Amino acid sequence: MPAPGTGVPQGFPAGGGQAQRPLSVVVAGGGTAGHIEPALALADAVRRARPDARVTALGTERGLENRLVPARGYPLELIPPVPMPRKPSPQLLRLPMKVRDSVKRTREVLDRVQADVVVGFGGYVSLPAYLAARGRTPIVVHEANARAGLANKIGARYAERVLSATPDSGLSGAQTIGIPLRESITGVDRWALRAPARAHFGLHPHAPTILVFGGSQGARTLNTAFSGAAEALGRAGVGVLHAHGPKNTVAVQQVRGAPPYCTVPYLERMDLAYAAADLVVCRSGAMTVAEVSAIGLPAVFVPLPHGNGEQALNAQPVVSGGGGELIADAEFTPQRVIDQVLPLVRDPQRLREMSAATIGAGHREADQVLAKIVLEVAGQ
Structure with missing residues (x-):
């Protein structure tokens, strides 16, 4: 993606001058280890490919990400969670207000870190990330489960690329790459x-x-x-x-x-x-x-x-x-x-x-495959 007004891809020198700011990747996969670990495996793979890249994780104050993300050396930005009730309940009536608040806070984070791409892995954190990035920052969606959740079904509508761990996840046009795993x-x-x-x-x-x-x-x-x-x-x-x-x-x-x-x-x-x-x-x-x-x-x-x-x-x-x-x-x-x-x-x-x-049956290189796709989407 060319830098505004330069025609030069972001992250490369324009006109022989100083290199622009480092690539900024935001990963959204908080809540459970099943969402967090693929996000961190991707973060590690991006760092190996682009050591100067800045990777920021989104999370909530109650999720496992509060322990796992800092332990792996990545900054964590907390946003209000958006739990999706499975059945009609009083929570459902309060959902629009919670979504608006969380999207606003998430958008502030994306602006502050100057996000070049948002990568979501499903769960409570991904929905506000997708809605905040929509029309502003490129989105990549990865679905780990054999049956896609609601957040990723919504995110896939706005995504540049949609990836899945297995075929027939329920996300139209998804490319099967497996799940990013730690080295x-x-x-x-x-x-x-x-x-x-x-x-x-x-x-x-x-x-x-x-x-x-x-x-x-x-x-x-x-x-x-x-x-x-x-x-x-x-x-x-x-x-x-x-x-x-x-x-x-x-x-x-x-x-x-x-x-x-x-x-x-x-x-x-x-x-x-x-x-x-x-x-x-x-x-x-x-x-x-x-x-x-x-x-x-x-x-x-x-x-x-x-x-x-x-x-x-x-x-x-x-x-x-x-x-x-x-x-x-x-x-x-x-x-x-x-x-x-x-x-x-x-x-x-x-x-x-x-x-x-x-x-x-395994996909040992899924982290590298996803990192390459994320860099392509970010124009890097």
């Missing part, structure tokens, strides 16, 4: 890291090992099923690394002489957790499915039974390709762990086949 995940060599990863968590160095987690807040169904099956897993010679969530606790019966069953509230080093495991049992949020696919880790997915069924849809391409299995939440019991998960983790040949199928 610390896409660069994991599971076999090279296995020994130090297992030592880090206190796991048995050689025993078949299952990784269990249900997201940043844990998952009651997974916690109950695995704590009930812990003794059987130990007697079968299987180790477990179980992240139960910071608000939950898990009591397990350790079997003398068996591989350890290690419980932690939260996994700060997901790269090491993935490297330590032979099999993962987890929910099937879009980010989780993308990470598992990218590194080739066999998976048993237990989709959340809430929402519009997007978690089951997220897992379907991996399951259909032979890289994972799917068990309904209501059917995931201690006995199901013993009958289905235990034999699977003790079958090396089956795990190798699943790993090959899983990694084939």
